[in-house]
Amino acid sequence: MEAVDKLKPEIARLIAAKEQRRHKLAALSFPEKVRIVVQLQRMVAPVLRARGRPARVWRLTGD
Amino acid sequence: MEKTLEILNALERDGLLVRYAIGGAMAATFYVEPVLTFDLDVFVILPQAAGLLLTLAPLYDALRARGYTEEGECVNIEGVPVQFLPAHNALLEEALAEARETSYGATATRVLRAEHLAAIAVQTGRDKDRERVRLLLEQAPLDGEYLRAVLARHNLEARWKQWTS
Numbered sequence: 449m450e451a452v453d454k455l456k457p458e459i460a461r462l463i464a465a466k467e468q469r470r471h472k473l474a475a476l477s478f479p480e481k482v483r484i485v486v487q488l489q490r491m492v493a494p495v496l497r498a499r500g501r502p503a504r505v506w507r508l509t510g511d
Numbered sequence: 512m513e514k515t516l517e518i519l520n521a522l523e524r525d526g527l528l529v530r531y532a533i534g535g536a537m538a539a540t541f542y543v544e545p546v547l548t549f550d551l552d553v554f555v556i557l558p559q560a561a562g563l564l565l566t567l568a569p570l571y572d573a574l575r576a577r578g579y580t581e582e583g584e585c586v587n588i589e590g591v592p593v594q595f596l597p598a599h600n601a602l603l604e605e606a607l608a609e610a611r612e613t614s615y616g617a618t619a620t621r622v623l624r625a626e627h628l629a630a631i632a633v634q635t636g637r638d639k640d641r642e643r644v645r646l647l648l649e650q651a652p653l654d655g656e657y658l659r660a661v662l663a664r665h666n667l668e669a670r671w672k673q674w675t676s
């Protein structure tokens with residue numbers, strides 16, 4: 449129990465940092481966010497394809 | 512995506528669309544942290560065809576003539592699968608009329624207001640829509656008064672309360 453209590457401030461700090469990062473991401477420009485969405489697509493597409501679901505990564509032109 | 516938006520603007524200029532605005536996950540991404548999606552939902556008001564029938568066929572024909580091919584429910588426009596969704600109810604018509612004018616790089620475009628995205632999510636009512644409402648509440652700059660009026664106009668207050676209480 450004592451070990452868990454010692455962990456709590458560290459976990460709270462990590463959660464706060466994560467929250468801060470999400471708000472920073474929300475504040476990015478639209479084109480920057482779209483680039484991140486495409487990165488997410490690249491990460492997720494192979495997993496979806498392996499499950500037999502079609503997933504096409506956007507091929508951005510002119511951005 | 513900028514070229515995709517240029518094509519959407521050209522379709523509107525040419526009268527194949529009366530008006531368009533980005534909706535769905537990409538519109539949510541405009542207001543909140545990036546949300547994974549594989550297609551670009553574009554809400555549209557279509558010109559009234561003869562016989563009062565609303566059809567996407569002339570739009571698809573025009574896109575095919577420009578070399579853009581259909582992929583399932585979408586049309587691949589400059590590398591982005593675009594799903595055209597005709598505004599089929601009063602909420603969507605209002606959302607399109609009041610969509611936010613913005614720009615993507617040097618290209619003008621429109622994105623549905625965050626309040627309308629929240630109301631549309633409530634109206635659609637799936638689990639992922641509930642998650643979208645949570646995200647919009649947490650991160651989007653929602654105008655509370657405006658949102659309340661939208662929810663009231665479209666009889667969505669009960670589910671809103673259920674989802675957010």
